[in-house]
Amino acid sequence: MNQQQDQLATLHEIRNIMDRSSRFISLSGLSGVAAGVSALIGAAVVRWYLATQNINFSQHLGRDLTHENLMFLAAVAGLVFILALCSATYFTARNARKNSHRVWDSKTERMLVNLFIPVAAGGVFCAILVYHDLLYLVAPAMLLFYGCGLLNASKYTLSDIRYLGVCEIILGLVASFFIGYGLLAWTVGFGVLHIVYGALVYYKYER
Template sequence: MNQQQEQLATLHEIRNIMDRSSRFISLSGLSGISAGATALAGAAVVQWYLGEYQISYRGSSELTLNQNALLFLLAVALGVLVVALGLASFFTIRRARRNNQRIWDSKSQRLLVNLAIPLAAGGVFCAVLLYHSILYLVAPAMLVFYGLALINGSKYTFSDIRNLGICELVLGLVSSFFVGYGLLAWTIGFGVLHMVYGALVYFKYER
């Protein structure tokens, strides 16, 4: 029995070594939690702005925004992105240092490249939607392309990210049919799902 346990422990150690050599495993669950909290805060600001200026998002595919409103929403989205990336980088670097792991190596480079390709395509597509004033599909498109990016990059990091990507993709596709709920879907996808994913990763790998 002891010999069998030793063999299983050896196999487990070999698998861990292989994972460390082929996957970027320094991602912190706190990164997901902080990104989700930032997205929720951004969504709250947007909801306040829409209510303050009596702009109705729900119930119509003919959403129109004046230049000031559009610039405000873009500024909030950019702010959420910058803060979320900053916090994610901070927690990831801190975890890597604690585990004596490198941040910038071939694994992290492959991860970033595979994330960047769908994200860049999604950014261009969202810009096209804005250019043609198809505003009601911007939030669903962001979820779809973000989900594809996570799925594409999941083979270079924790497999849990693939599940998050699938959830984001499905949510984006569903919300594209119910365009009046795009903001709600965006809040759930980038806020709630990120926090749930972050908590699962934290308690699974970091506790």
């Protein structure tokens, strides 16, 4: 009986080693939390700005937005992206050093390539939507393409990120029907879901 248990333990250890060799497992849950907090701050700034401009997005669906309004929203989105990227880099690098893993290798490259191809395509598609004044579809499209990117990248990192991707896609589809709630859907998808996912990953792998 003990010999059988030892063999099972050995097989389990071999499986873990193979999994670590093919997946980027240093992704930190705190990076998800930080990204979510950044998105919530960005959403709060956008809501404040729209209120000062007397713009009710849920009623007018972005039709009242001027070029200056669009530039401000794009700047906020860009800052949120930069903050999320910087926090992800910092916390993931710290987690990698803690576990004596390399931060950048072929696994990291594969994960990022598979993540950013759908995300980059989504960015171009959102720019096309803005060009055609279909602003009410930008938030759902961002959620959909981001969710596809997460699903694509989940093959090369923690499998838990797949569930976040599925939730983002579902939320994007729902927001495509309820177009007056795009900002709310964006806040939930990039803010709340990131915080919940990050907290779960942190308590599961890093405590």
